[in-house]
Amino acid sequence: MKTLSEKLLATVHQTGNIVLATHINPDGDALGSLLGLADILSRMGKKVFRYLEEPVSHLYQFLPDSHLIRTDLEELASFVREAGEDVLCIALDCGDRKRLGKNADVLLRIRPFLVIDHHRGNDGFGDLAWIDFTRSSTGEMVFDLAAALGQSVSVTAAEALYAAIVTDTGSFRYEATSAHTFDVARQLVSAGVKPDLVSRNLYDNFSVARLRLLQMVLATLEVHCEGRVALITVTREILDRTGCAMEDTENFINLPRSVTSVDVAVFLKEVGDDRVSVSMRAKDACDVAEVAAAFGGGGHRNAAGFKAAATTLDEVRGRLLQELRHRLGC
Numbered sequence: 667m668k669t670l671s672e673k674l675l676a677t678v679h680q681t682g683n684i685v686l687a688t689h690i691n692p693d694g695d696a697l698g699s700l701l702g703l704a705d706i707l708s709r710m711g712k713k714v715f716r717y718l719e720e721p722v723s724h725l726y727q728f729l730p731d732s733h734l735i736r737t738d739l740e741e742l743a744s745f746v747r748e749a750g751e752d753v754l755c756i757a758l759d760c761g762d763r764k765r766l767g768k769n770a771d772v773l774l775r776i777r778p779f780l781v782i783d784h785h786r787g788n789d790g791f792g793d794l795a796w797i798d799f800t801r802s803s804t805g806e807m808v809f810d811l812a813a814a815l816g817q818s819v820s821v822t823a824a825e826a827l828y829a830a831i832v833t834d835t836g837s838f839r840y841e842a843t844s845a846h847t848f849d850v851a852r853q854l855v856s857a858g859v860k861p862d863l864v865s866r867n868l869y870d871n872f873s874v875a876r877l878r879l880l881q882m883v884l885a886t887l888e889v890h891c892e893g894r895v896a897l898i899t900v901t902r903e904i905l906d907r908t909g910c911a912m913e914d915t916e917n918f919i920n921l922p923r924s925v926t927s928v929d930v931a932v933f934l935k936e937v938g939d940d941r942v943s944v945s946m947r948a949k950d951a952c953d954v955a956e957v958a959a960a961f962g963g964g965g966h967r968n969a970a971g972f973k974a975a976a977t978t979l980d981e982v983r984g985r986l987l988q989e990l991r992h993r994l995g996c
């Protein structure tokens with residue numbers, strides 16, 4: 667499954683109607699991979715349905731063709747109906763079927779169901795999969811898929827895939843950033859990507875309200891384990907007071923992670939009255955995918971998370987710190 671199979675390539679070549687899907691709360695890699703592949707397939711003459719459960723966050727509306735994304739299940743159903751037998755679905759950057767969201771069953775009924783992903787722990791759901799967890803990003807894999815399909819990438823696809831790679835490598839800083847990643851990035855820049863523009867769109871996108879949100883979230887900083895664990899929190903109250911949405915907290919976790927002594931950065935998010943979502947970022951001392959799995963979540967060794975229901979911020983904080991102290995031996 668680590669290599670792209672001839673069968674997967676032949677299946678894509680032979681099929682005229684393709685539904686593309688990704689994980690819920692999609693990040694730059696999820697959306698960039700989806701929009702990039704959509705452009706590549708469209709230029710091959712295929713009809714493409716770009717499906718998301720929720721509309722695209724304003725943070726990613728700069729991505730080319732983001733306005734072509736559809737959230738309507740009726741529209742999806744009629745696309746599939748009109749396609750008859752000539753249809754397939756590809757899930758991108760999605761580590762397991764649950765991450766497809768509340769309409770996972772609807773998507774999984776589209777056969778064959780293909781999976782292209784780089785999440786460790788992906789058990790290879792679907793009919794045909796290409797899963798390579800040594801890859802920096804799904805965007806990098808989509809570029810190689812295009813080449814294997816004999817397609818060059820347009821500037822539209824290149825911009826989307828470049829944004830995908832920049833997002834998941836933390837601007838070419840994280841572990842899975844390889845010589846091949848840079849080679850793909852080089853080819854995307856040759857295809858017309860302006861790296862400064864993508865970076866500005868991805869990172870220099872704050873409103874004043876969002877900066878105040880960051881200020882209030884950073885004020886919640888707690889440090890544990892002699893500086894090895896840093897934890898920040900966002901409450902519903904903070905969101906209400908700043909007029910921001912949860913999506914505006916994207917990337918905030920990188921600030922506690924940037925502290926020299928920190929091995930694990932934790933971001934606790936109060937998503938509802940009794941629901942807490944947790945993001946973790948780690949350096950090499952701790953595998954946070956394992957920590958997340960202990961709480962029913964998942965992810966990568968250095969970036970993972972989980973959701974907890976019928977609980978409180980304090981309870982989740984207590985249980986998680988206990989687990990981290992145990993694993994870090996502090």
Ligand SMILES: [Mn+2]
Nearest residue numbers: 695759804834
């Ligand atoms: Mn990814």
